[in-house]
Amino acid sequence: MSFPESSSRPYEECGVFGVWGVPNAAALTALGLHALQHRGQEAAGIVSFDGDTFHQHKALGLVGDVFGNQDVIAGLPGEAAIGHNRYGTTGGSHVRNVQPIYADYAFGGLAVAHNGNLTNAATLRKALVKRGCIFHSTMDTEVIVHLVAISLYDTVIERLMDAAKKIKGAYSLITLTPDDGMLGMRDPLGVRPLVLGRMPGHEDKQGGWVLASETCALDIIGADYVRDIEPGEIVVINADGVKSLWPFGDVGRRFCIFEYIYFARPDSVLEGQSVYEVRTRIGGELARESGVDADVVVPVPDSGVPSAIGYAHESGLPYEMGIVRNHYVGRTFIQPTDQVRNLGVKMKHSANKAVLEGRRVILVDDSIVRGTTSRKIVDMVRAAGAKEVHMRITSPPTKHPCFYGIDTPSEKHLLAARHSLEEMCKAINADSLAFISFDGLYRALGHQGRPVENHTNCDACFSGDYPITLVDKDGNLIQQ
Numbered sequence: 001m002s003f004p005e006s007s008s009r010p011y012e013e014c015g016v017f018g019v020w021g022v023p024n025a026a027a028l029t030a031l032g033l034h035a036l037q038h039r040g041q042e043a044a045g046i047v048s049f050d051g052d053t054f055h056q057h058k059a060l061g062l063v064g065d066v067f068g069n070q071d072v073i074a075g076l077p078g079e080a081a082i083g084h085n086r087y088g089t090t091g092g093s094h095v096r097n098v099q100p101i102y103a104d105y106a107f108g109g110l111a112v113a114h115n116g117n118l119t120n121a122a123t124l125r126k127a128l129v130k131r132g133c134i135f136h137s138t139m140d141t142e143v144i145v146h147l148v149a150i151s152l153y154d155t156v157i158e159r160l161m162d163a164a165k166k167i168k169g170a171y172s173l174i175t176l177t178p179d180d181g182m183l184g185m186r187d188p189l190g191v192r193p194l195v196l197g198r199m200p201g202h203e204d205k206q207g208g209w210v211l212a213s214e215t216c217a218l219d220i221i222g223a224d225y226v227r228d229i230e231p232g233e234i235v236v237i238n239a240d241g242v243k244s245l246w247p248f249g250d251v252g253r254r255f256c257i258f259e260y261i262y263f264a265r266p267d268s269v270l271e272g273q274s275v276y277e278v279r280t281r282i283g284g285e286l287a288r289e290s291g292v293d294a295d296v297v298v299p300v301p302d303s304g305v306p307s308a309i310g311y312a313h314e315s316g317l318p319y320e321m322g323i324v325r326n327h328y329v330g331r332t333f334i335q336p337t338d339q340v341r342n343l344g345v346k347m348k349h350s351a352n353k354a355v356l357e358g359r360r361v362i363l364v365d366d367s368i369v370r371g372t373t374s375r376k377i378v379d380m381v382r383a384a385g386a387k388e389v390h391m392r393i394t395s396p397p398t399k400h401p402c403f404y405g406i407d408t409p410s411e412k413h414l415l416a417a418r419h420s421l422e423e424m425c426k427a428i429n430a431d432s433l434a435f436i437s438f439d440g441l442y443r444a445l446g447h448q449g450r451p452v453e454n455h456t457n458c459d460a461c462f463s464g465d466y467p468i469t470l471v472d473k474d475g476n477l478i479q480q
């Protein structure tokens, strides 16, 4: 099993979704996964439970391709279902690496869907294989399935809690069991999101429950947002309602700050904050920190849009669509080689001469990873006749890989890890380049600045301050 740092791809993560106590749960799950498509485009899967038997369908591809056929949904009966959109962090893009993972135990079946990445999966896997466990995939998630199997506790919930105490890393999990219902679980620091929703009831029947990575997946099926699952919380959802368990106690919280900057959909609300509003505020902070004389503010679509609106508002400059996005091309970083990725950027964006010609342009994007997008866009904007191009980025420089569920490239591929600001500016051919400061970013989240102590969020890909031990990478356990 390879650790994600070997990856030459840019980043992405996964979406999880589950429904309990609602007719046609699989159809709702397919809709929920559709709303979460931006979180993973490699593979999709659903496992349903009809009160007696589990059913599953999973395949490589987009949700629409995998679940576009009514017969497929009809083959997933039941009032409970969980689903997963994958972009792998540990384990390649193969048919055997599609989630949810389903396993048959002596106590019955269990399905698991995971967003995040375990930092001790390789270490645990080694030990599990040694004691006879036979793995069917190369995903980190599968160690959870085996830890549940070998646990000496009686109930599934106790076994899952036992497994949770052995794994390290980031995880938002949804599991489906025959007797205990649907379970949702967030890692002790709550690095990845997970929200609870409820379907409206009808006549004397109460509405069922929904778990999802983001609130946009509740909206698509008409579910009401109830609350976020808390860091370290396990919710058990069944006919008795929602019961919370706290196996870890309170160890703080470190929600991924990049969810706000890039991953999440702008119409989602995470940890009580609208993603759209946070992004527009980051744009405002950026305009205050690194304003420049110019004629027009242009977003790099899609993720640069809300921040460019905030930047334009704060600077008083007009906001214009100087770059038009082709909506039939997905996120560029899903392309596996640099050559294809370069072409992908051209396929995806085109310059709008009517806005750019003769103008001094401020471009706003969320991040520079390899620099592929910025370089292409700046050249494109110049070729369309822009007089000056100033690049403004709504994250601090990305200098470190993520080990918590985002498939970032290793340091050697990260432009900011190896170059100064001036070198980066030159590399992307811009007239000026500025990133949001850490304090500006945290101000946009409602803080005074980046907390010196009692950190509230994970920002390790910018700061190198990893809140959860990187067991496999550092070899701690292996040495022990």
Ligand SMILES: O=P(O)(O)OC[C@H]1O[C@H](OP(=O)(O)OP(=O)(O)O)[C@H](O)[C@@H]1O
Pocket: 010, 262, 300, 301, 302, 303, 304, 330, 331, 332, 333, 365, 366, 367, 368, 369, 370, 371, 372, 373, 374
């Ligand atoms: O420096 P790079 O390696 O090019 O990566 C950075 C780019 O990748 C992402 O965009 P992407 O087009 O993937 O997705 P989006 O449509 O959501 O902005 C991100 O928004 C940056 O624009």
Ligand SMILES: NC(=O)CC[C@H](N)C(=O)O
Pocket: 012, 013, 014, 015, 086, 087, 088, 089, 090, 091, 099, 114, 115, 116, 117, 118, 139, 140, 141, 405, 406, 407
């Ligand atoms: N990006 C993710 O959240 C992926 C989940 C899991 N680590 C996998 O590789 O399948």
Ligand code: SF4
Pocket: 191, 256, 257, 258, 259, 401, 402, 403, 404, 405, 406, 458, 459, 460, 461, 462
């Ligand atoms: S390292 Fe970056 S992307 Fe990964 S969890 Fe932390 S903030 Fe998010």
Ligand SMILES: [Mg+2]
Pocket: 300, 301, 302, 303, 304, 365, 366, 373
């Ligand atoms: Mg982008």
